Amino acid sequence: MTKISRHHFSHPEPSQKRLRLLPVFLPFAGCPSRCVFCDQHAQTGLGGLRLEDALDALHERLSLESGPFGLGFFGGTFTGLDLAWQERFLELAARFAGPGGLVHLRVSTRPDRVDLQSLGRLREHGVSMIELGVQTFSSPVLEASGRGYDGAVAERACAMVREAGLELGIQLLPGLPGHDAALWREDVRRTLALGPDVVRIYPCVVVRGTGLADMYLRGEYAPWSLETAVNESGRALLDFWKAGVRVIRLGLAGEPGLLERLLAGPWHPAFGNMARSLALRLFLEERLAGRTGRVTKIFLPLRLGGELWGHGRVNAEALARLGIVRENVNFWSEPDIALELEEQ
Structure with missing residues (x-):
């Protein structure tokens, strides 16, 4: 029968928060050095940008906004800015805070540029979330990439964000020099153990004008294949979903400046869809x-x-x-x- x-x-x-997030890009602002993989001008579509101009543009933009929205500072090391500049940006944002206006504020920074005092000050200025550009927890890979800190510093920074009562975002960059699938899966495990609210996954690509491009042209670096990047990102995505972690970005945005300078690496216009479809199939x-x-x-x-x-x-x-x-x-x-x- x-x-x-x-x-x-x-x-x-996990359900995504339906809140419009306005990004403010401050390319390289506050960064203590230039990492081998990074070209913020290409990735954001912005050339050299003076902080005065960025502040003026933000004021004009906020003046035109209506309805609840969020605001995020990206592209540099926000806590590496002079304190006066941090406060100018945060005080401007505070003028538009309220139930019918700015309801969420986040900043992106490096793990070695936060401490409990600075995090407390950011919280007092209305910051809700800190996104840490961890990239990886592997100390040898961090050293090869010129990050200037090790995995222990990255983990401590994540813990401090939580201790300060702030939401935590972790940005990961699989495929850096010396980074393989096994190290990536360890990164995913360590990220899950830290319990972030959100994660971004940016598989490493080679952009002209970076130290990584020089390494690639000398035959000293080979990026992950698209197949590997999709496979590892899709598997990680499912792990994050099952742990209740929202993954809010998969792959770099296709800014014209980036595509014009892209030498190699697992970039694809449908990368996010490819990783999501693999995660669904595995589920x-x-x-x-x-x-x-x-x-x-x-x-x-x-x-x-x-x-x-x-x-x-x-x-x-x-x-x-x-x-x-x-x-x-x-x-x-x-x-x-x-x-x-x-x-x-």
Whole structure:
């Protein structure tokens, strides 16, 4: 006798906060040195930018905003700025704070440029979150990349952000010199142990004019392949989702300045989608593991329509082994995933 069993479960991704975040880019501002991989001018689409001009532009922009929004300072080392400049930017932001205006403020900085005193001062000025450009917790890789701190400093900085009562963001950069998949998976494990609120994953690419470009041209550095970067990012993504960590960026944005100067590395316009689709496939494999019966129907939220099969239908063969084929796939308006299994 044939028996139909039905199973419902949620997609593992934590719900994203629906808040518009205005980015303010301060390329290289406050940075004590230039890391081998970094070209903020190319990555942000901004050339040399004077702080006075950035402050004026921010004032004009904030004056035009309405409704709740967030604000983030990126592209440099905010806590490396002179204290007077930090306060000028933060005091300007505070003038627009309120329920109908600025409701969230974050800054990006280096792990070796924070302490409890500076974090407390930022909190007093209305900062909600610190995003730390950790890149990796591997001390040899950090040294090879010219970061100027080790993994222990990075971990202590993350702990201090929490101790100061602030939300924590961790930015990771897999594929740096000397960084392999095993070290990356250790980075993911250590990141999860620190319990960040958000994570950004930027697989390392080679940009003209950087120290990494010189190493690449001399044959001293080889970036990860696109396949490796997608595979490792997708697996990490699922781990972060299951731990309740929001991953708010996958891959560098395709700024024209970046694409013009890109020499090598795993950049792709659909990188985020590729990693997300792999994470979804791995999740479905986990949920179906050990289940008996044949999949007769699967229902998925409409928002997953562009992720199930993967870029170029790369997931199709693996999904078919699970019994998931085009004929039994349905997309619906419900938020959950549902399966119908036929058992003899």
